Amino acid sequence: PRTYLVTGAASGIGRATADHLRALGHAVIGADIQGADIQGTGSEGAAIEGGGISADLATAEGRTQLVAQARKLTDGRLDAVIACAGIAHFDPRTVRVNHFGAVATLEGLRPLLAAGTAPRALVIGSVDAVHPTDEATVEAALAGDEEAAVAAAQAAVDRGEGHLAYASSKAAVSRWVRRAAVTADWAGAGIPLNAVGPGVIRTPMTQPLLDDPEMRPVVEQAVPMPLSGPAAPKELAPLVAWLTSPENTLVTGQIVFADGGADAVLRGERT
Template identity: 55%
Template sequence: MTRTYLVTGSASGIGAATADLLAAQGHRVIGVDMHDADIVADLTTHEGRAALVEHARDLSGGTIDAVIANAGLATESTATVAVNYFGALATLDCLRPLLAGSSAPRAVATASMASLFPVDDELVDACLAHDEPAALHRAKELLDEGAGGLIYSSTKRALVRWIRRSAATDEWAGSGIPLNGVAPGIIRTPMTATYTATEESRKAVLDMVPMPLNGIAEAETVAHLIAYLTSVENTHLCGQVVFIDGGSDVVIRGESTW
């Protein structure tokens, strides 16, 4: 059965691998990115998010079978907050009405194992309060304080908490939409190129993100997981954040599941 998928961040990395895999399976894929995509949109802005919804409605004919909110940044910047949390939520929430026409609607967001790292609670709380001005302001304060390294992990922590809060609600599970997330470890993509280019850099990043099972992964590995989570076969996974990280979650958290 041919399905229609929308994938943000489709021009490179996990998004490109997912779009390619789904297309190879015979599905229709609507790619969204800042360039080289069916929909060119800047998810850091309200205008870009509105354009995404408008063009998605037009290109899909009003029905999408699965939304994959994959676009993200890993820079120490306010833009990382705007894309990773508020852009992801806008993608999922604003496109949810287009899932209503599908017989098997699905939704997935790309988080990160970095959600296990230290975070800034004030930034996480501002995100979860859906207060974008406050979140951007706090991110700017962190940058001024030399603590910009907390921004990425904070956005991903907020995102996984939103998934857990939202998945079992009437809007998602009650409407027959499995909402889940994936939490990759170090994946060989343009975003991580500086960490994976040399043996020395790979050793350094794996000291921080231990991946005892097969080490650094290819983007296609995550794409296959996303493809399952958004497939017709996935009928009961609800609010799960699946760590596809070569074991870093296990090393860091041990036997704890929380």
């Protein structure tokens, strides 16, 4: 059995991923924001001391706490990290959590991965990364300047383009994956680093939109999924599990769209 750390493990895709990995016999440390219901159980239902990790990944303090708690719970060794925590608010916090929180998770836990067996890392991006973005936000995020990225995202909100925060955060973290994956830190250390870009998945993030008769067609037009329509979170879990398994020795730096065809519809033949 391997030891995984999954952020956003209390709900939706993170929860389904943790459930799938536990069913395969692995130990999963769930992390989520304080007050979330994290199942801190190991491979045979054995409770992990502390019952998972509470940390607000929008803050520097929460990111530090995540790494410190992970060290305590694992003796400094992790086999895989899956950064799933995310939000889709029309405001700059979306950039803090989805880009900076995810990057801090992966970079902060990288030393624990380096001590693990067949270490793997993955972030849940989104097919929304191919939608229009606010380039100032993306550029500042990729430069690692959180306050500049937040200021750019706030400027977009102020001119009535708050919806760009989500796509910008996902475009930034996707580009970060492609850039980081092939560096000495990741490829050089033998750690595949990928993103999975889901289409519309039925979770508490999207269910209210899908249940709204006015919003549902908007969602279906923005993210057309001819193969499947909006999907269940457990449909992503086997892909996420494989990309973070020892069997994955070649796939790195990829944004793997698991989107029922949305990327192919939206971007046509561009690869």
